[in-house]
Amino acid sequence: MREINTTQIKDQIKELFLKANYxxxxxxxxxxxxxxxxxxxxxxKSVLQMIIENNKIASKEEIAICQDTGLAVVFVELGQQVCIVGGDFTEAVNQGVKEAYEEGYLRKSVVDDPVFERKNTKTNTPAIIYTEIVPGDKIKFTVMPKGFGSENMSALAMLTPADGAAGIINFIVKTVEKAGPNPCPPTIIGVGIGGTAEQAMVIAKKAIARKIGTPNPNERYAAMEKEALEKINNLGIGPAGLGGRTTTLAVHIDYLPTHIAGMPVAVNVCCHAARHAEGIL
Ligand code: SF4
Structure with missing residues (x-):
């Protein structure tokens, strides 16, 4: 077993959230x-120029790319030969998020009791943590400060197997069309197909963090990504919703085995501030 201390985890999470936000x-x-x-x-063109310029300034001056510094999403690939010592894993992750948002002057956007009180937790925690146990003696973190202008435009459809690739592409395109300017286009569209309803949503979100321009290794799914992207960019929504061809920069599809009677399809929308960072301990 390889020991990893929770202090290392906290420091890693803090560093990654600061990096991703800048x-x-x-x-x-x-x-x-x-x-x-x-x-x-x-x-x-002028909106894209502003986005590029904004990203350059944020990076150079180490300030937030966007005022919406997002909900802290953390994907963890935990090696089964790792022994976590020195405290509680979840607390360490949340402490890393808290310190990053405090020290980096990043907006705290989390409210507890979402229906009645909507009281700010003042730490941008709790983080949303997804843990997968994998072989090996390392921990890989993928962090994602997820903006909610785009998250709010996400959608799930429990399609039927008979809907096929055409039905899925239609659902993806309609979801983006309905979102219009709200998700701060140009967007990146994560799509999860298969599994159960909630699994489809999780893999859709993780698909957003794939290196942009890397197609699905299965060529039939890669062809679906290409077709959906083309159809979306024919909608004319454009950067910031002000018209143009660049509504979406990429469609990333991931898939899982599913039940014979079903075809869950999740669309997770991400804005042009598609922030994520990876680290391995
Ligand atoms: S959706 Fe993205 S670009 Fe728009 S306000 Fe939220 S984080 Fe910023």
């Missing part, structure tokens, strides 16, 4: 530049 990754920066050169609408 720096858009290289692949997304490149995709935004490509979109700028491909965009035909002049207002669309």
């Amino acid at each position: 720096h858009i990754d290289q692949e997304l920066r490149q995709r935004l530049e490509e979109a700028l050169s491909e965009e035909t609408s002049s207002i669309g």
Whole structure:
């Protein structure tokens, strides 16, 4: 067994949330530049220029890319030969989030009792933690500060097997069309197909963190990603919803085995501030 102390976990989570809130990754920066050169609408071009400029300033000055610094989502791949010592794992993750949001001057956006009190927890915790046990003696973290303008536009459909690829693509495109300007386009669309209702949603969210421009390794699903992207970008919503071709930068589909009677399809929408960072302990 390899021992990993909760202090290392707390420090890693803190570092990753600060990094994700300040720096858009290289692949997304490149995709935004490509979109700028491909965009035909002049207002669309000027919005993309502003997004690119905003990202450069945030990175250089280490300030938040967006005022909505998101709900703290953490995907954990925990090696089964790891022994966590020195305290409680969940507390360590939440402490890392708390310190990052405090020290980085990041907005705390979490409210408890969502129906009545809606009282700010003042720490941006609790984090949403998904843990998968994997072989090995390491812990991999993928953190995602998830903005809610885009999260609010997400949708789930329990389609039937007979709906097939065409029905799924139609649902993806309709979800983006209905969202219009609300998710701060250009977006990245994570799609989860299969499993159960809630599993489809989780893999849709994780798909957003895939390196942009990397298609699904299964060529039939990669073809669905391509077709959905093309149809979405024909809607004319454009950057910030002001018209143009660049409504979505990428569609990332992931899938799981499912029941013979079902076809859950989850669409998790992410804005152009698609922030995520990875680290391994
Ligand atoms: S949806 Fe994204 S870009 Fe829009 S306000 Fe929220 S975090 Fe910012």
